[in-house]
Amino acid sequence: MVLRFPSHAVALTLPERIAGILAPVFALRGKDDLGIGDTAAMIEFIDWAARHGFGLVKILPINETGGDHSPYNAISSHALDPTTIHVDPEVRTDEDRIAEVATEAERVDYSTVKPLKSRLLAAAFESFESDCTAEASIRRAALEKFSEEEAEWLRDYTLFRVLMERNGGSECWDQWDKAHRSPREAQEWLARLPAEQQQAVERRRRFFAYVQWIAFAQWEAVKEHAEKRGVAVMGDIPFGVSYYSVDVWSRRELFQIRWSGGTPPDKFFKHDPFVQKWGQNWGVPLYDWEAMRRDSFQWWRDRIRGVRRFFDLFRIDHVLGFYRVFAFPWRPERNEEFLPLDAAEAQAKAGGEIPRFLGQPDDTPAHRAHNRSHGEEILKVIVSEAGEGRVVGEDLGEVPKYVRPSLKSLGIAGYKIPAWERDVDGRWIPASDYEHLSLVTYGTHDHEPLRVTWEKLVAEAVRSDNQEVRVEMREFCRYVGLRRPPSSFTPELHEALLRTLFASNSWLAVVMITDLFGRTERFNLPGVGSGNWTQRIHRPIAELDAEPIVMKIRGILESGLRCGASADPNRVIG
Numbered sequence: 001m002v003l004r005f006p007s008h009a010v011a012l013t014l015p016e017r018i019a020g021i022l023a024p025v026f027a028l029r030g031k032d033d034l035g036i037g038d039t040a041a042m043i044e045f046i047d048w049a050a051r052h053g054f055g056l057v058k059i060l061p062i063n064e065t066g067g068d069h070s071p072y073n074a075i076s077s078h079a080l081d082p083t084t085i086h087v088d089p090e091v092r093t094d095e096d097r098i099a100e101v102a103t104e105a106e107r108v109d110y111s112t113v114k115p116l117k118s119r120l121l122a123a124a125f126e127s128f129e130s131d132c133t134a135e136a137s138i139r140r141a142a143l144e145k146f147s148e149e150e151a152e153w154l155r156d157y158t159l160f161r162v163l164m165e166r167n168g169g170s171e172c173w174d175q176w177d178k179a180h181r182s183p184r185e186a187q188e189w190l191a192r193l194p195a196e197q198q199q200a201v202e203r204r205r206r207f208f209a210y211v212q213w214i215a216f217a218q219w220e221a222v223k224e225h226a227e228k229r230g231v232a233v234m235g236d237i238p239f240g241v242s243y244y245s246v247d248v249w250s251r252r253e254l255f256q257i258r259w260s261g262g263t264p265p266d267k268f269f270k271h272d273p274f275v276q277k278w279g280q281n282w283g284v285p286l287y288d289w290e291a292m293r294r295d296s297f298q299w300w301r302d303r304i305r306g307v308r309r310f311f312d313l314f315r316i317d318h319v320l321g322f323y324r325v326f327a328f329p330w331r332p333e334r335n336e337e338f339l340p341l342d343a344a345e346a347q348a349k350a351g352g353e354i355p356r357f358l359g360q361p362d363d364t365p366a367h368r369a370h371n372r373s374h375g376e377e378i379l380k381v382i383v384s385e386a387g388e389g390r391v392v393g394e395d396l397g398e399v400p401k402y403v404r405p406s407l408k409s410l411g412i413a414g415y416k417i418p419a420w421e422r423d424v425d426g427r428w429i430p431a432s433d434y435e436h437l438s439l440v441t442y443g444t445h446d447h448e449p450l451r452v453t454w455e456k457l458v459a460e461a462v463r464s465d466n467q468e469v470r471v472e473m474r475e476f477c478r479y480v481g482l483r484r485p486p487s488s489f490t491p492e493l494h495e496a497l498l499r500t501l502f503a504s505n506s507w508l509a510v511v512m513i514t515d516l517f518g519r520t521e522r523f524n525l526p527g528v529g530s531g532n533w534t535q536r537i538h539r540p541i542a543e544l545d546a547e548p549i550v551m552k553i554r555g556i557l558e559s560g561l562r563c564g565a566s567a568d569p570n571r572v573i574g
Helices: 040-050 094-104 111-130 136-150 151-166 185-190 194-227 248-250 273-277 289-293 298-308 332-338 343-349 365-386 403-410 452-462 468-482 491-502 543-545 550-561
Strands: 018-021 056-057 232-237 253-262 279-285 311-316 323-329 357-358 390-393 414-416 438-440 508-512
Touching: 018 232, 040 543, 056 323, 056 414, 056 508, 111 136, 111 194, 151 185, 151 194, 151 248, 151 403, 151 550, 185 194, 194 232, 232 298, 248 253, 253 452, 273 323, 279 323, 279 332, 289 298, 298 365, 311 365, 332 343, 365 390, 365 403, 452 468, 452 491, 491 508, 491 550, 543 550
Parallel strands: 018 056, 018 508, 056 232, 232 311, 311 390, 414 438, 438 508
Antiparallel strands: 253 279, 253 323, 323 357
């Protein structure tokens, strides 16, 4: 499949409706994986999706993660996570096979997986370096070419990764040895080393370049395979990068490191008192937009061009941040200090600042116009660099009224979460009335699965005879065409939810893999540090056809006029 989209919204011609399925790469159980999903599992999953009529597979970010393993807190805006690299089973040693017991676990054990992959890749690199065949010479020339073409980011990245190793494996550059805390200091330190040690550092940097070369090649192969199967691959670009990233370490002038981006107070996440009181503090540094503007947003241009190598479409996470962003004058490590304080106490403790929107507050027409203009300036750059790709904006949360018209004017599809799309009377807006330029889904990786939501509603209705809950249950069922709310998450309700989703008017209809199978597992619980980004799907991909809903998937997609993008691998959409 070739996705051919116009580069400018003025000439926008939408393709037909597409059915998609969201699955984090780490969650996939592939054949011969090492306790975490990888590029081979992606190819296996793409084949499964194509066989059942899906035209799109959506994944979470695949950039290299740090100690918290969050794909939304990457240590590089370019480098891919080595854990996604597939290692051929034939090259694994007996020691490695012992570690493979992790593959049966329901969660990713990063303390096992990351060292294992690193050890296997190091062995592959040593073999690569010592190979004297003609074929090896060709491959080494290809690595040199890759290193030259990607030098703009790769030079700093490889040095950053060496310095991480020199500092106990930590990416926290502000806690490193003083000689390593900035690129200038690091280069001076490197120049002072004896020649033999300099050579050892350069060899290690070459290893990290080799790992990225392999990762890039495998992910390009994933995209090529998906195109042959008629499936688009949709990636995800986080709004920010980690404070502890090579980007911030090497280009500090592009960031406002005093401020941490996040979201305003949110009553939805009732498990977290800090989020309810102050909001989500992600800890990502804010951009210095004036500094970025001086070179025409080159950092963002380079980032988008990199993403285009692997994805047909991509989601911009938290697109609202381009218009204005909620910010904290303290880092997340200090959240507990501020939890019991009132606004005045917090302001005094934070040096005169309190969490607030930066940009302009949306309190006057002039401020709203300023924010809209600011967001559109940057998003136009992203859309122009996307080329034949298509940008989707995650416009969820506290959404200013100007944002969705703005996204539409740029040709950027926004999100539709059915439970959040309501008319003036609080009723769920019918799926048939959704804006065509949109992506509809029941939930993202941050939300609880449908089965959990329904079971909570039922339990609350029984426990307290809460009339508001009963009204919500009836509204839920009215949306999917059921007359009476069932007392459990029945197959009838499950199928009705899927049919309604794929029959919507939205261009993209995407179901999370847990919702497709009516499961209760969750990938991320915002505000909770442990256990996130570790959940694996309940079955290997090869066994997913044993799920009862699978025999109905193609019929559900066909009834929503979404099945068929994967039927003809030579088909051109657009």
